[in-house]
Amino acid sequence: MPKHNKPIPVIGLPPDIGIMLFKTTASSLRGLEDVQQSHRDSWHLLTLQLKGATTMEVDFQKVVIKPSSVFYMHPNQVHRVISFKDAVFYSLIIDNKSLKPEYLKLLEDLTPVQPLPLNKETFTILSEIAAVCIKLYERKDVKLYASLLKDSCHT
Structure with missing residues (x-):
C-alpha cells in the first residue's frame, strides 16, 4: 500500500499582527494540543527561559531549553x-x-540553532528588557504604538 505523507501544517499570525510579546507559564497555556503536533510557524520565535524547562523537538531533534537561556x-x-x-x-x-533587513539577514544565517545559556548579568539585562517591552506591548492606546513596539523589539 502506498504511504501517504500528510503535509505539515503552518501556523500563521493574523494579517494585522506582526509582533507579539508575552510572558507564559506552563499552567497558563491553552491549546497545547496544537503545539504538541508537528507544525511550522510563519514567524521568528525568540524565547527567554526564566524558570523550569521546555522540551521540544525541532527539525526532528530533541531540544531542552533550561533556565537562564535564550532560544x-x-x-x-x-x-x-x-x-x-x-x-x-x-x-x-x-x-x-x-524585522529590520539587517536583522532578518543575520537571523537567516543562523542554522542550526541550539539554546544559548546566559551568564547571570546578561540574563538579568535581557529579563529587564523583555519586561519593559511587554509593558510597551500592552499600551496599545499610546501614540506611535506600532513604531515603539517595533523599535523595542529590535532592542
Whole structure:
C-alpha cells in the first residue's frame, strides 16, 4: 500500500499582527494540543527561559531549553512541544516584515540553532528588557504604538 505523507501544517499570525510579546507559564497555556503536533510557524520565535524547562523537538531533534537561556527558532522549522516542566518564559514572535533587513539577514544565517545559556548579568539585562517591552506591548492606546513596539523589539 502506498504511504501517504500528510503535509505539515503552518501556523500563521493574523494579517494585522506582526509582533507579539508575552510572558507564559506552563499552567497558563491553552491549546497545547496544537503545539504538541508537528507544525511550522510563519514567524521568528525568540524565547527567554526564566524558570523550569521546555522540551521540544525541532527539525526532528530533541531540544531542552533550561533556565537562564535564550532560544531562537526560524520560521518554517518543523517543531512540536514535548513537555513543560514548571516553565516560565518570555516569548517574542515577529514576522519578516516587522524585522529590520539587517536583522532578518543575520537571523537567516543562523542554522542550526541550539539554546544559548546566559551568564547571570546578561540574563538579568535581557529579563529587564523583555519586561519593559511587554509593558510597551500592552499600551496599545499610546501614540506611535506600532513604531515603539517595533523599535523595542529590535532592542
